[in-house]
Amino acid sequence: MSRFPTLLVCRAVLCFGMLLSGGCASWLNRGDQDESQRFEKLLKVPDPPDLIREAAIPHGLQEIRVDGVAVVNQLAGTGGPALPSSFRDRLLEEMKRNEVSEPNEYLERDDNALVQVRGLIRPGARRGDSIDLQILTPPKTEATNLHGGWLLDTRLRHQQVLNNSVRSSDVLAIGTGPVLTRGDFDGTDDVTLQVSGRILSGGLVQSDRKLGLVLRPKFQHVKMAKAIAEAINRRFYFFDGTTRRGIANAVEDDFIEIDVHPRYRQHEERLMEVVRAITVAPESSNTQARLVELAAKLRVPENAADAALQLEAIGEGAIPTLVEATSMPNPELRFYAAEALAYLDRNEAIEPLLAGIRAEPAFRSPSLSALLGLQHASAVSALQQLLDEDSLETRYGAMTVLRDRKDARASLGGENLKGQFRLYQIKSNGPPAVIVSLTRKPEVVLMGEVSPLELSSFFIGPAGLVVRRLKPGESAESIPGGGAARLRISRFRPGRPDAFAEVDATLAGLVRGIAEVGGGYGDAVATLRMAKEQGVLVDQLAFDPLPKSRRKYYRDEDGSGEEDESDEDDVKAL
Known part of the structure; x- marks a missing residue:
């Protein structure tokens, strides 16, 4: 029994000696070889792709939803107590954080209403950009109408559910402004429309949103990221003061950060x-062959x-090919x-784009x-x-588009009515119409x-x-024996x-008068809708009649296109 451990020790020593003499060395060499192969694999630069899209996918092109809970005040007794709920608890925490005195008493008043606020931050947005806000009333509320209300400052955050709990980001936007209820422009008997609505450009983005490219696993290498950048x-580059700077920066071996080029602001996709x-x-030398190939495609x-x-x-080198293509008979090919x-800021684009706008809704x-950022004066006249x-x-x-161009907005005129909204009177040979904006800009x-x-x-x-037509001679500004007809607009509020x-x-006088008596954009919109319903407004009243994006172009069997007449002027109108 005493010799058994000694025998085991002897055998272990013998095996160890054999490993040192040969077996162990080969085992260690195999380990070194594996490490060396892995190291060489890491150092090896992947073969470059033909196009960047073969190696990378876009990052940051999704809209970010932000949410908050806030108070709408200045209501004419149509608010109501915020009943116990998670929304009330969130709002009370926010009010305490901002040192609001007696928050519970404040939420019980009938000129206030607790609301949910929601917005979408677009890709590439910068600090200071504005976004539209959606106003929703929580289920447990006694508020009956948000018309004429004002959204107090609210902090909007992105929220996600992680591990069965709601996690919130830092403040991504701050919202405030006058509420335009759905009832103001919809006019149905549905009472829920009176307690929901929107605030045009009511949100202010608080931080820049970055775009980027994520390299696919096969191409993840620091040298490949640098080559793509x-x-x-x-x-793509621009001048930052006196310094030329590119828009791409390889920050990781698998990620390239992209700044938005000035020409593509609002066109990040x-x-x-x-x-x-x-x-x-x-x-x-392959570039010319590639141009010929693309011209054929x-x-x-x-x-x-x-x-x-x-x-x-490709850029400037492709301009002759594209210019030649604008004379092709196929309208779809001319458009692309x-x-x-x-x-590429070429004025040769203007006439074919105008022809496409006139002929094809898609x-x-x-x-x-495309015409919005085209830096040519001829684009304005077009x-x-x-x-x-x-x-x-x-x-x-x-x-x-003219309104959003710095070199053209002055040509439209427009009146700022008491800082509430703008009134435009546009000369046009087309059928007369009254247009009300429901996005971005409050304007009539x-x-x-x-x-x-x-x-x-x-x-x-x-x-x-109350709008009343004055009788001849009743107006203080009427001219004896004639003169233009006048209206008296009155506003009575408790x-x-x-x-x-x-x-x-x-x-135009009616709209100006509404602003003169302290009316806001919601009052103007609701008045125009009611005037149309009662036959006072004769011409068409349209709400946001903008061309739809992503319309489908229907191609004939022979490759030529046909107009999608079903989408022609598909707008909400009365």
């Missing part, structure tokens, strides 16, 4: 499509959209070529977007031509020669507004002084 910067269509290899309807993107990604030329929205079209969405779409647009108001005596509007205004008996 250099390829992007050869095509297209920027990323073009970036991913860039070739990784520098320009060479541009003549095939199924391949034309992608071919135009790749030509746009002209759209790419517009983003081309209107992308064509107007957009002004569209104001005479019969299509209302074409006219209003062109008007909004009188398009063309609108008809006089059909008002013989008076009608009652929202929130204590606990507030009565307000009066005397204006011309025109639609």
Whole structure:
């Protein structure tokens, strides 16, 4: 029994000696070889792809939803106590954090209402950009109408459910502003529409949103990331003061950060499509062969959209190919070529884009977007031509582009009515219409020669507004023996002084008068809707008649297109 451990020790020593003499060395060598192979694999640079999109996918192109809980005040007794709920608890925490005195008592008043606030931050948004806000009333509330209310400052955060609990981000936007209820423009008997609505441009983004490219696993290497960033910067750069700076920065071996090029502001999705269509290899003798290949693809309807993107990604060298393509007989092919030329800031894009806007509803929205940033004075005159079209969405779409261009907005005129909203009177040979905006900008647009108001005596509007037609000689500003007809607008609100205004008996006068007596955008919108319903407003009343994005283009069997007439001016109107 005592010899057994000694025998085991002897055998162990013998085995150890054998390992040292040969077996162990081979085992160690195999380990070194494996490590060396893994190291070499890490050092090996992947073969570059033809196009960046083969190696990378876009990051940051999804909208971010932000939410908050807040108070709408200045209600005319149509608010109500916020009943016990998780929303009330969240709001009380927020109010205590901001040192609001007696928050519980504040939430019990009938001129206040607890609301949910929601917004979407678009890709590439920058600090200071504005977003529309959606107002929702929680289920447990006694509020009956948010008309005329004002949303107090609210902090909006992105919320996610992780591990069965709600996690909130830092503050991504701050919201405030006047509420436009759904009942103001919808006008149905559904009472729930009175306690929901929106605030146009009511949210202010608090931090920049970055875009980027994520490299696929096969291409994740620091040298590959650097090569792709250099390829992007050869095509896209801008001057930061006196320094030339590219838009791409390889921050990791698997991630490239992308700044938005100034030409593609508000067109971030297209920027990323073009970036991913860039070739990784520098320009060479193969470039001319590639241009010839893409020119051939541009003549095939199924391949034309992608071919135009790749030509746009090449840049100035592709301009002659694209210009030549704008004279092709197929309207779809002309459109793709002209759209790419517009983003290359070429005025050869203007006429084919105008033709596409007039002829094909599917081309209107992308064509107007392309014309928005085209830095040529002739683009302004082209957009002004569209104001005479019969299509209302074409006219209003062109008007909004002119409004958003710094070199054209002054040509529209427009009146700032007490800081509440703007009134535009646009000359147009098209059918007259009254347009109300429900997104971005609070504005009333009188398009063309609108008809006089059909008002013989008076009608009652929202929130204590009364509009009465004055008899001849009754107006303080009437001229004896004649003169223009006048309106008297009165506003009666409990606990507030009565307000009066005397204006011309025109639609523009009516809108101005509403602002004169302290009315807001919701009052103007609701008044115009009621005037239309009662026959006082004769012409068409349209709500946000903008061209729809992502309309489908229907191609004939022979490759030529046909217009999608079913989408023509598909707008909410009365």
